[in-house]
Amino acid sequence: MSKYLVDKFLYTVDRDPELVERYRSEPAEFVTWWEAERANSVLNCHTGEASTWLRFTDDERDALASHDHVRLFELGAHPFLTLTLFIAMFERDHDEPLAYQKQYGLRLAHFSLPYPDIAT
Amino acid sequence: MASIVAVIASTHHPFYYRATTATGEDRPPFADEWQRKILAFRETLTRANPDVLVMVGSDHFHQLWLDNMPQFLVGKAPFYDANWYNEEREFGLPRMLLKGQEDLSGHLLRAGLDAGFDLAFSNELRIDHSITCPIITLRPEADLPIVPIYTNIFAPPLPQPKRFVQLGAAIRDIVESWPSHLRVAIIGTGHLSLELGGPRQFGPHGPDPEFDQRAVEWIANGDLDGCLAEVTLDSLHSPGNATHGFMDFMLMMGVAGAGAKAHHVDTLDLFHTMEAYFTWYPNGAPA
Numbered sequence: 001m002s003k004y005l006v007d008k009f010l011y012t013v014d015r016d017p018e019l020v021e022r023y024r025s026e027p028a029e030f031v032t033w034w035e036a037e038r039a040n041s042v043l044n045c046h047t048g049e050a051s052t053w054l055r056f057t058d059d060e061r062d063a064l065a066s067h068d069h070v071r072l073f074e075l076g077a078h079p080f081l082t083l084t085l086f087i088a089m090f091e092r093d094h095d096e097p098l099a100y101q102k103q104y105g106l107r108l109a110h111f112s113l114p115y116p117d118i119a120t
Numbered sequence: 121m122a123s124i125v126a127v128i129a130s131t132h133h134p135f136y137y138r139a140t141t142a143t144g145e146d147r148p149p150f151a152d153e154w155q156r157k158i159l160a161f162r163e164t165l166t167r168a169n170p171d172v173l174v175m176v177g178s179d180h181f182h183q184l185w186l187d188n189m190p191q192f193l194v195g196k197a198p199f200y201d202a203n204w205y206n207e208e209r210e211f212g213l214p215r216m217l218l219k220g221q222e223d224l225s226g227h228l229l230r231a232g233l234d235a236g237f238d239l240a241f242s243n244e245l246r247i248d249h250s251i252t253c254p255i256i257t258l259r260p261e262a263d264l265p266i267v268p269i270y271t272n273i274f275a276p277p278l279p280q281p282k283r284f285v286q287l288g289a290a291i292r293d294i295v296e297s298w299p300s301h302l303r304v305a306i307i308g309t310g311h312l313s314l315e316l317g318g319p320r321q322f323g324p325h326g327p328d329p330e331f332d333q334r335a336v337e338w339i340a341n342g343d344l345d346g347c348l349a350e351v352t353l354d355s356l357h358s359p360g361n362a363t364h365g366f367m368d369f370m371l372m373m374g375v376a377g378a379g380a381k382a383h384h385v386d387t388l389d390l391f392h393t394m395e396a397y398f399t400w401y402p403n404g405a406p407a
Contacts, residue, residue, distance in 0.1 A: 042187070043185060
């Protein structure tokens, strides 16, 4: 499991409007690019220092590449990060206020407590 | 020494700003009642006539991240930029600039460390809606200097609930020992039951109205014993997956003190979550 890296993906994409649009329109290509180019960037460093060891598991990569927020929940991605980014990408496709948020919750209805562990 | 003229605990609902500035067809049906309650709540701070605001909140993965996550952090800077791109995008929150009260920040850090709280600090902190929401609701002029204090209610492992209470009590003692003539209000925001990104999100009420009812009673009556007897890091998963934000209310109960009944208590049952507003006057209600 590399929950930390999944969370890092959600976090870094969510804060960049250009990346939000790229992830919305070409998810599989975008996830491949991000893992190759961005996964190992050490955030909060003054210049381009990098780690050497971070990579997704196949499950995580597939869940991200298919915009599968249900699978991300199951894998223990931080639900606030997933929700925020997915609202940014898909709320616009719904006319009614909160329609996307309600649909998002319904798709998770088969989960009961305890939810998947989100500790990293 | 400084005096604490008000202690305030509140939920921080990021939709308030947009709901209550909307007009015509865009204005949601609950906006008028919500605004009335907020105006009454605001008056409880205005009456106390504060000079400085200590603001307790929790960064929502904006500046603080999992590569370097503090449990408790005090801002010490002359200014704080506020609100972030994704808060503009999702909630329509405005960018803000708040002044800092560096002397009180320094005092809180020194005395907090000496009291056994290994506080992190930041000299360049951009604050988010956990602190700007109460500025918008309680002091929209945004004219008073602040000391922001961030807690980790978001990224496990989290500190225990009792540690939030202890920190609240320490903050009160430390502010009261600040060699200053200034009038300080301590304001903190958190959540009652809340679910974000899970199956119980965005329902017609908060995910656990029964928890909310008990929580409001604990807070309103300063019932720290009752609250600590029931609330654990594990138990907070049950009312909703984001309910650990309730620990910021527990911190504020620590500031107000065990057994301290709130002078102002109000709630609003909204979709998704219950709003709750509390004000204590440690030195008695202002005339």
